[in-house]
Amino acid sequence: MFATKFVLDLNAKVATMEIAGEAAWGVALHRETVIRPLAEQPRLSAESIAEAGYQLGLSRSVLYKLLQRYRRRPQTSSLLPWKRGRKPNESLLGDEREALLNTCIDEFYLRPERPSLAALQLEVRRRFAERALAVSNYRTVRRRAEAVDARTAIRRRDGAKRA
Secondary structure, eight states, X not given: OHHHHHHHHHXXXXXXXXXXXXXXXXXXXXXXXXXXXXXXXXXXXXXXXXXXXXXXXXXXXXXXXXXXXXXHSOSGGGGSOOXXXXXXXXXXSOHHHHHHHHHHIIIIITSTTOOOHHHHHHHHHHHXXXXXXXXXXXXXXXXXXXXXXXXXXXXXXXXXXXX
16 A cells, blocks of 8 residues: 555656646755755744745745645645746637637738727727627737737738738
């Protein structure tokens, strides 16, 4: 049984390391060398916390959170770095709304007449209302329109020769 549990634990660590990445796993291993002795102590001194914080380059509050996580679940993966909030470039629009917005930009905004962003926003509102979808924010429409590749925009507006 012990050998089976060890193999399962080893497989879990390898899988966790592959998901987390080598850099994040290295950070977690370094944190474990510092936090494990602290977690085994029933009472912590201010000096030991300050020293651990200095070694890890973390504030006291973050160190206490890591220590709490490690005591709850004493595994290296408990000490992996975590990020709060959304991931960069993560879209909050659903697939249908995202596709409709891209269609508006492609069919309406990238025309030779060069409609303004305000006109694009009005077209987005019209098309979203036709399908009874929540309208995207003006800043979202502007960001998506500005994210269009310059060459593509010139080719669609002025022709392939000019691009």
